[in-house]
């Protein structure tokens with residue numbers, strides 16, 4: 462798991478949001494500067510998640 466530090470104050474960023482599929486953090490924030498670092502959403506995970514919901518919808 463990769464956690465960045467704040468570019469302004471060097472604090473370790475807190476995780477705000479995790480990928481619902483692979484549970485890697487996708488959004489961080491600095492508690493000191495209130496800066497939010499939004500990472501790119503995992504396209505692969507989005508596809509997996511989409512297919513998963515699709516399969517669930519079909520099998521019901």
Ligand SMILES: [Zn+2]
Pocket residue numbers: 467468469470471472491492493494495496
């Ligand atoms: Zn900071």
Ligand SMILES: [Zn+2]
Pocket residue numbers: 480481482483484485503506
């Ligand atoms: Zn992911």
